[in-house]
Amino acid sequence: MTRAWNFSAGPAVLPESVLEELSAVLLEFGDCRAGLMEISHRSKPFVAVMESARERLKQVLDAPADTTVLYLQGGASLQFLMTAMCFAGPEDTAVYLDTGSWSTAAIKEARRVCKVAVPFSGKVSQFTYLPLQDGEMGPIPDEAAFLHYTSNNTVRGSQFPAPPDTQLPLIGDLSSDICSRPVDVARHDVIYAGAQKNLGPSGVTAVMLSPRAMARIAEVAAQRPGGIPSMLDYSVHAAKDSMFNTPNTFGVFALERMLAWVAAEGGVTHFQAKSARMSAALYAAIDGSGGFYTAPVRPDSRSSMNVVWRIQDPALEPIFCKEAEAAGLLALKGHRSVGGLRASLYNALPEAAVSALVAFMAEFARSRG
Ligand SMILES: Cc1ncc(COP(=O)(O)O)c(C=O)c1O
Structure with missing residues (x-):
């Protein structure tokens, strides 16, 4: 085995115990006499997996009992369109906070099917802060269908400390920080998240909907x-318990096991404390490097999941990544659209990985600084 510390932004590191459970069911699942991927999604054993995955997400996030949980395909990217399609009529305005590439992508899809207002865009400031201070947010129309925000901006490395304050129905893209901290599910009409960071492999998208959201769909459908x-x-999808079409059975099983692992490790408060320690150590290493490393994101907006930074001399960044990889620290290259460096600190990343990275960074700065 040559597994190394994996800082990938997604698909990302999974706990070894979960990977072992996954490999065990490939050949034979329970008493099915066939592997998990070889049985019908309508078979009793798989229906039980789907039910458990729904219940576990509600338990882990302490969601209201009447929350509808769906496991869909098409990634978070399809949710950009689905949310707008189902919750804003063609003449309605939906409000979007443009805080990074994924918000921008969500806005692009929404514009196809409704009107869009953007009271905050971080574009002019290279998405280095979120609208957290007085005067940073523009006026929000009272009559809007909903407000959409991206809880954690995976590419730029910023994260809302709490959901934005609004009276509007709230839709959150929690793809890159779901289950990493408590979230007030009841304050949201819709939460969605691609699984491939904190919830398992790619190919499954978790969606949580309030009763109010479910009731609104028929009204919007009548306008389209x-x-x-x-x-x-x-x-x-809800009427068919996420089995309107064939679901990603392996992905849902993996997600169910991930949620069991999250609960067994101590739940979302455990992971909140862990990622706070890991990100604090990394930001301290960056801020304390005497300018050799710099973090572009304003401190109040910094993410505890995706830490992004630069080296004073950008020519050193590819060398940093290459030497880090040789030292067993994988996937530290920033997103291809922004460059720089990025370490993703998802739930399954052991704290020892961050200690190893901090030590490597100090040595790299000492030898090149
Ligand atoms: C916050 C956020 N939203 C949306 C997406 C798009 O997800 P997908 O590739 O599953 O469509 C990503 C992918 O990394 C993301 O980080």
Whole structure:
């Protein structure tokens, strides 16, 4: 085995105990006499997996009992369209906070199906801060259908400390920080998250919907000529318990095991404390490097999941990544759209990985600084 510390932004590191459980079910699952990926999604054993995955997400996030949980496909990227399609009519305005590449992508999809207002865009400041201080947020229309925000900006390394304060129905993209800290599910009408960071492999998207959101879909469908296409309609998926079409059975199983692991490790408060320690150690290493390393994100907006930084001389960044990899520290290159360096500190990353990275950074700065 040559597994190294894996700082990938997603798909990302998974706990070894979960990986062992996954490999065990490939050949034979329970008493099915066939592997997990070889049985029908409508078989009793798989239906039980799906039910457990729904219940576990609610338990782990302490969600209201009447929350609808769906496991869909198409990634968080399809949610950009589905949320707008189902919760804003063609003449409605939806409000988006543009805090990074994924918010920008969500806005692009929403504009296809409704009107969009953007009271905050971080674009002009290279997305280095979130609208957390007085005067940073523009006026929010009272009559809007919903407010959409990206809880953690995976590419730029910023994170809302709490959901934005609004009276509007709230939709959150929690793809890169779900289950890393407590979240007030009841304050949201919709939460969605691609699984491939804190919840398992890619190919499954978790969606949580309030009763109010579920009731709103029929109203919006009536405003759309031809209604809402079945695959984009949450109520269609809900009526079939996420089995309107064949779900990603392996992905849902993996997600169910991940949620069991999160609970067994101590739940979201445990991971909140852990990622706070890990990110603090990393930001301290950056801020204490005498300018050799710099973190572009304003301190109040910094993410505890994706830490991004630069080296004073950017020509050293590829060398840093290459030497880090040789030292057993993988996937530290920043997103291809922004460059620089990034360490993703998802739930399954052991704290020892961050200690190793901090030591490597100190030695690199000493030898090149
Ligand atoms: C915050 C956020 N939203 C959306 C996406 C897009 O997810 P997907 O690739 O599952 O469509 C990502 C992917 O990294 C993300 O980090």
